Amino acid sequence: MKFRILTLFPEQFDSFAQTSIIGNAVRDGHIEISCTQIRDYSESKHRSVDDAPFGGGQGMVMQVQPLKDAMHSEPIGENAKVIYLSPRGKTLTHDKVVELSELAELILVCGHYEGVDQRFIDTYVDEEISIGDYVLTGGELAAMVVVDSVSRLIPGVLRDANASLDESFASGLLEYPHYTRPAIYDEMEVPAVLRSGNHAEIEYWRLVQALEITKVRRPDLYNAFMKHEHDEKTRRM
Numbered sequence: 001m002k003f004r005i006l007t008l009f010p011e012q013f014d015s016f017a018q019t020s021i022i023g024n025a026v027r028d029g030h031i032e033i034s035c036t037q038i039r040d041y042s043e044s045k046h047r048s049v050d051d052a053p054f055g056g057g058q059g060m061v062m063q064v065q066p067l068k069d070a071m072h073s074e075p076i077g078e079n080a081k082v083i084y085l086s087p088r089g090k091t092l093t094h095d096k097v098v099e100l101s102e103l104a105e106l107i108l109v110c111g112h113y114e115g116v117d118q119r120f121i122d123t124y125v126d127e128e129i130s131i132g133d134y135v136l137t138g139g140e141l142a143a144m145v146v147v148d149s150v151s152r153l154i155p156g157v158l159r160d161a162n163a164s165l166d167e168s169f170a171s172g173l174l175e176y177p178h179y180t181r182p183a184i185y186d187e188m189e190v191p192a193v194l195r196s197g198n199h200a201e202i203e204y205w206r207l208v209q210a211l212e213i214t215k216v217r218r219p220d221l222y223n224a225f226m227k228h229e230h231d232e233k234t235r236r237m
C-alpha cells in the first residue's frame with residue numbers, strides 16, 4: 001500500500017514514518033509513505049499557495065493550481081483514491097478503514113488555513129474524511145490517523161496475523177480489559193479466572209466484559225451488535 005501525502009508540513013511525518021510499527025512496516029516494504037511539498041508547486045514569486053476568499057470573510061483559502069500540480073507531480077496508480085482530510089468529511093469508522101485498506105494507493109490532501117478552493121475538491125477529490133467532530137489546525141494529524149489505522153490492516157504489518165481481528169470495533173464490541181504480571185500489585189488483584197488456565201472460561205469472561213463495557217460506553221454499538229446476533233440466529237433457524 002502506497003500513501004502519498006500532499007502537505008505544507010512534510011517534516012511532521014518524519015518521526016511518524018520512522019517509528020514503531022509504522023516505521024517497521026515501511027522498512028519491511030509493507031507500506032510506502034511519501035510526502036509532496038505543495039509549496040514546491042507554487043507559481044508565485046513568494047511561493048504562496050493561498051489567497052483571500054471570494055465574498056470576503058476570515059482567513060485564507062488554498063488555491064487550486066499548487067494542489068493540482070503537486071498531485072500530478074507523480075503518476076497516480078490504478079486502484080487509487082484521493083482523500084481530502086476535513087472536518088466537513090464523513091467521520092472515519094472501522095468499516096471505512098477496512099475499505100481503504102483494500103486499495104493500492106491513497107493520496108491524502110492536508111488542508112490548512114480556512115480550507116481548500118471548492119473547485120479542487122469537486123474536480124480531484126474522491127472522498128472527504130473527518131477524524132471526529134472537532135477542528136484541527138490542519139489535516140496532517142488526520143492523515144496520520146488514516147495511515148496508521150489503514151496500515152495495521154495490511155498483511156504483515158502486525159506480526160500476529162490475528163491481532164487486528166480481536167480488537168475493539170473489529171468484533172463490533174469494545175475490547176475486554178487486559179492484565180499482566182504481577183498478579184497482585186498494591187493489593188489490586190488480577191481476576192482469578194484469567195489465572196485459572198481454563199480457556200473456555202476465559203473466553204466467556206472476556207465476552208461478558210466486552211458486552212458490559214460496550215453497553216455502558218457505547219450503547220449504539222451494543223444495540224447494533226445485539227441486532228446483528230439476533231438476525232444471524234433467526235437466519236440460521
Ligand code: ADE
Binds near residue numbers: 085130
Ligand atoms: N482538518 C481539520 N480538522 C479536521 C478533522 N476533524 N478531521 C480531518 N481533517 C481535519
